[in-house]
Amino acid sequence: MELLTAILVGVLFTAAVYLILSRSLLKIILGTGLLSHGAHLLILTMGGLGGESPPVIADGVTDFADPLPQALILTAIVISFGVTAFMLVLSYRLYAVHKTDNMNALRGNDEHD
Amino acid sequence: MDYVFFIFVPMIAALFVPLLFRLVKRIHTGWFVLAVPFVLFIIYAMLIPTSMEGFVIESSFSWIPSLGIEFYSYIDGLSLLFSLLITGIGSLVVLYSIYYLDQSKEKLGHFYVYLLLFMSAMLGVVQSDNVISLYLFWELTSISSFLLIGYWYTKDASRFGALKSMMITVFGGLMMLGGFAILSLAAGSYSIREMIANSSQVADHPLFILALLLILLGAFTKSAQFPFYIWLPDAMEAPTPVSAYLHSATMVKAGLYLVARFTPLFATSSVWIWIVTGIGLFTLFWGSFFAVKQTDLKAILAFSTVSQLGLIMSLLGASGMSVHSAEPIFAIAGFAAIFHLLNHATFKGSLFMIAGIVDHEAGTRDIRKLGGLMSIMPITFTVAAIGSFSMAGLPPFNGFLSKEMFLDAMLAIRHFELFQFDTWGILFPVIAWVASVFTFIYSFYFVFYTFVKKGDVEQLPASPKEPPFGMLISPIILAAFVVVIFFIPNKFSDWIIKPAVAALQPHLYAVPQDVTIKIQAWHGFDAPALWLTVGVVVIGFLMYKTLDKWQPYYGIQPSYLSLNRFYDAMMNFSEVGMNKISRAYMTGVTRTYFLYIFASFSIITLIAVFAKSAFAFDLSSVTPVSIFAILNAMILLLAISFVLLAKSRIAAFIALGASGYSIALFFVMFKAPDLALTQLVIETVSVALFLLAFQRLPQMNTHGETKQNKIVNGIIAAGVGITITLVALASHSTKLIPSISQYYKDTVDTLAGGGNIVNVILVDYRGFDTLFEIAVLSIAAIGVFTMIRLRLKGDHADENK
Numbered sequence: 001m002e003l004l005t006a007i008l009v010g011v012l013f014t015a016a017v018y019l020i021l022s023r024s025l026l027k028i029i030l031g032t033g034l035l036s037h038g039a040h041l042l043i044l045t046m047g048g049l050g051g052e053s054p055p056v057i058a059d060g061v062t063d064f065a066d067p068l069p070q071a072l073i074l075t076a077i078v079i080s081f082g083v084t085a086f087m088l089v090l091s092y093r094l095y096a097v098h099k100t101d102n103m104n105a106l107r108g109n110d111e112h113d
Numbered sequence: 114m115d116y117v118f119f120i121f122v123p124m125i126a127a128l129f130v131p132l133l134f135r136l137v138k139r140i141h142t143g144w145f146v147l148a149v150p151f152v153l154f155i156i157y158a159m160l161i162p163t164s165m166e167g168f169v170i171e172s173s174f175s176w177i178p179s180l181g182i183e184f185y186s187y188i189d190g191l192s193l194l195f196s197l198l199i200t201g202i203g204s205l206v207v208l209y210s211i212y213y214l215d216q217s218k219e220k221l222g223h224f225y226v227y228l229l230l231f232m233s234a235m236l237g238v239v240q241s242d243n244v245i246s247l248y249l250f251w252e253l254t255s256i257s258s259f260l261l262i263g264y265w266y267t268k269d270a271s272r273f274g275a276l277k278s279m280m281i282t283v284f285g286g287l288m289m290l291g292g293f294a295i296l297s298l299a300a301g302s303y304s305i306r307e308m309i310a311n312s313s314q315v316a317d318h319p320l321f322i323l324a325l326l327l328i329l330l331g332a333f334t335k336s337a338q339f340p341f342y343i344w345l346p347d348a349m350e351a352p353t354p355v356s357a358y359l360h361s362a363t364m365v366k367a368g369l370y371l372v373a374r375f376t377p378l379f380a381t382s383s384v385w386i387w388i389v390t391g392i393g394l395f396t397l398f399w400g401s402f403f404a405v406k407q408t409d410l411k412a413i414l415a416f417s418t419v420s421q422l423g424l425i426m427s428l429l430g431a432s433g434m435s436v437h438s439a440e441p442i443f444a445i446a447g448f449a450a451i452f453h454l455l456n457h458a459t460f461k462g463s464l465f466m467i468a469g470i471v472d473h474e475a476g477t478r479d480i481r482k483l484g485g486l487m488s489i490m491p492i493t494f495t496v497a498a499i500g501s502f503s504m505a506g507l508p509p510f511n512g513f514l515s516k517e518m519f520l521d522a523m524l525a526i527r528h529f530e531l532f533q534f535d536t537w538g539i540l541f542p543v544i545a546w547v548a549s550v551f552t553f554i555y556s557f558y559f560v561f562y563t564f565v566k567k568g569d570v571e572q573l574p575a576s577p578k579e580p581p582f583g584m585l586i587s588p589i590i591l592a593a594f595v596v597v598i599f600f601i602p603n604k605f606s607d608w609i610i611k612p613a614v615a616a617l618q619p620h621l622y623a624v625p626q627d628v629t630i631k632i633q634a635w636h637g638f639d640a641p642a643l644w645l646t647v648g649v650v651v652i653g654f655l656m657y658k659t660l661d662k663w664q665p666y667y668g669i670q671p672s673y674l675s676l677n678r679f680y681d682a683m684m685n686f687s688e689v690g691m692n693k694i695s696r697a698y699m700t701g702v703t704r705t706y707f708l709y710i711f712a713s714f715s716i717i718t719l720i721a722v723f724a725k726s727a728f729a730f731d732l733s734s735v736t737p738v739s740i741f742a743i744l745n746a747m748i749l750l751l752a753i754s755f756v757l758l759a760k761s762r763i764a765a766f767i768a769l770g771a772s773g774y775s776i777a778l779f780f781v782m783f784k785a786p787d788l789a790l791t792q793l794v795i796e797t798v799s800v801a802l803f804l805l806a807f808q809r810l811p812q813m814n815t816h817g818e819t820k821q822n823k824i825v826n827g828i829i830a831a832g833v834g835i836t837i838t839l840v841a842l843a844s845h846s847t848k849l850i851p852s853i854s855q856y857y858k859d860t861v862d863t864l865a866g867g868g869n870i871v872n873v874i875l876v877d878y879r880g881f882d883t884l885f886e887i888a889v890l891s892i893a894a895i896g897v898f899t900m901i902r903l904r905l906k907g908d909h910a911d912e913n914k
């Protein structure tokens with residue numbers, strides 16, 4: 001199972017990086033979404049995917065999944081959501097002001113050197 | 114009274130100068146300043162009897178005791194000679210400047226502050242025993258010299274000259290600091306005396322030669338040796354008192370001081386002897402050769418200073434040979450070096466002052482316009498003639514004595530048998546003799562073209578007359594020394610030269626009285642130096658007479674083949690060239706930067722993983738793959754490819770949502786119910802958020818991305834993906850220590866009273882994470898609100914509107 005998720009993480013990162021390298025701001029936001037999915041899955045894989053039952057105390061259960069990576073991912077999901085929301089609004093404002101989401105056009109000018 | 118505090122006296126006096134300049138308008142500020150070097154001169158002069166006995170005066174106060182850094186004043190013969198030069202010529206220069214600079218027209222407050230600062234710095238350089246404080250004072254001389262050269266800061270040439278001297282001398286200073294660092298590591302101390310005491314241990318250090326070269330770089334840049342002399346002619350934009358003081362008598366001798374001070378440590382090395390003697394001699398020739406080409410009085414003197422500094426440098430190199438050879442002539446070389454150093458300070462100081470007087474009275478320093486001033490300015494002419502004849506090495510002036518000793522020493526180098534000197538040694542006297550001929554020519558050129566040659570006095574910018582007497586006092590005193598030293602050289606030798614020589618060659622002499630060298634003006638008819646001098650005079654005079662015929666040939670040298678042009682090109686490159694290089698890689702396009710980041714991430718990680726053989730692949734602890742997981746993986750892959758290939762933004766965002774749901778399904782499979790819940794909610798909200806903003810977001814657009822761009826992006830992306838997969842596998846396969854999660858599992862009920870371990874970790878065990886995650890969300894919410902609502906008006910509104 002870890003082999004499968006490791007490959008999936010690789011695919012998620014490849015797609016994310018490919019999108020981040022593109023010229024459109026919208027695609028970059030899509031890329032960061034995929035990147036955070038990849039990172040979360042990676043953390044889970046690192047902790048090991050074993051464990052018979054969820055990490056909740058119940059009678060007769062001794063083999064829990066590792067709770068610590070889950071707690072870390074939970075935090076990470078919330079933070080990445082906050083950042084994604086912020087970036088979405090930022091791109092909306094940017095588009096409203098500059099009328100473009102072409103990253104090559106959004107490069108400042110030499111007057112600020 | 115501790116002598117170390119006298120170093121700081123000029124610096125403290127400098128604090129009061131601006132006050133005096135503002136408050137006392139009627140008296141020239143220089144009169145107040147004059148007291149400082151004069152009193153110091155008297156104080157140092159009173160040390161002469163002590164130093165004649167071979168005693169050393171030491172005093173110190175701590176600066177950074179925990180690092181062994183202190184201000185340590187160590188006054189032996191060498192330091193005393195320099196201290197006397199600094200304060201003595203300093204007094205004369207201040208006196209001269211009182212008449213040279215006008216109280217009402219010049220910013221004298223600035224001038225004397227810089228000058229006093231320089232005096233402190235210079236005293237610190239020659240008295241410091243601690244290399245760190247020596248370096249501190251060394252850089253302070255560079256800075257105060259920079260300020261003095263740029264004194265008339267409204268002139269372009271002044272600023273250019275100041276910057277040039279700063280760049281070159283600070284470069285050398287930094288190199289020297291590196292040399293000091295190596296030496297203090299090797300000797301285990303910052304003290305120069307302890308370095309010399311441990312010289313055998315220091316010489317065994319593997320970086321000994323590097324330290325030697327770095328310290329020589331410092332000395333050569335400061336003392337204007339080839340090829341670093343180029344700043345000195347440009348520094349002539351400074352007021353003439355500054356040129357006389359800094360750029361002939363004191364600062365440029367700091368490098369000579371450094372070489373002399375470190376000779377006991379480095380002279381065991383052949384590299385030292387070759388470089389110091391060779392570069393010194395070459396500088397002597399180069400400076401004298403190009404001095405004849407100059408048309409500006411101060412430029413002639415600048416090149417002549419370069420040349421004379423080279424002469425002293427080569428003698429210092431030859432004095433190092435006495436470590437290896439018992440021949441008495443190498444001991445005499447050290448003596449000659451110190452002697453000529455003193456002589457040069459006297460005649461060059463007076464000549465600079467003469468150039469200043471001519472400039473002041475005639476309104477120009479251009480030798481082509483000058484001429485015929487002898488009858489108008491007889492006293493000035495007399496002083497100039499004394500200085501020039503001494504510079505040319507003629508009797509009865511002190512330059513003659515040291516020139517004879519110099520020629521003797523250069524002749525003797527032929528017989529020095531170590532380090533292949535006997536093969537190349539014949540070049541040394543030849544170059545020295547040719548350089549002496551040119552020295553003779555430019556000395557005559559300087560004095561006769563200015564004063565004797567027929568010239569039209571009427572067309573000069575000002576009508577020349579004898580300057581005020583005050584202006585002549587200093588050059589007359591210096592010229593008097595030129596003559597007096599010739600007639601009683603051995604008195605001066607006993608007083609100040611022998612103690613300095615004893616400090617320069619401590620392996621030869623224990624106390625100054627051991628130096629038995631007598632200076633003689635007459636060696637008899639069989640002395641080779643006499644016939645060499647006769648040759649210099651005859652050939653020099655003939656060439657001087659025909660100067661007008663061959664001087665134009667200097668124009669043959671193309672201007673692009675000069676060291677100045679090289680310096681300019683280097684400076685230009687550091688401005689324009691570096692700017693071009695920065696522009697080449699700093700494109701301003703985010704993609705370029707991302708490319709650098711991702712490419713270096715994958716390359717560095719992969720190299721590190723494989724170079725350290727850290728990659729491991731172990732399937733033993735892997736859990737079995739379920740059919741649901743494979744199905745879900747296919748859903749995820751499908752969703753990802755939709756995101757990549759989608760033509761419309763709505764499809765792309767829905768595909769992104771699908772991939773999020775697929776991740777949530779994985780969380781379910783991997784027994785993470787809280788994650789699955791959160792992921793589902795967040796993904797839903799994210800898609801909803803996008804749909805809300807849908808109308809206002811840009812269209813999906815490639816913005817003219819080329820196929821080539823896409824291929825490069827694909828390669829980099831695949832590289833990152835592969836790296837991540839490999840790292841994930843490798844780290845999963847090498848688990849070194851067990852997880853701490855067992856603790857949470859064991860104590861979640863007993864310590865925290867909860868059942869859901871993940872939730873208890875979030876709010877109890879690791880509650881701080883959660884607190885700040887809440888803060889992140891709040892900040893994001895505030896940021897979103899501000900971006901939507903806030904619109905600045907007026908000047909701060911968006912520039913594009």
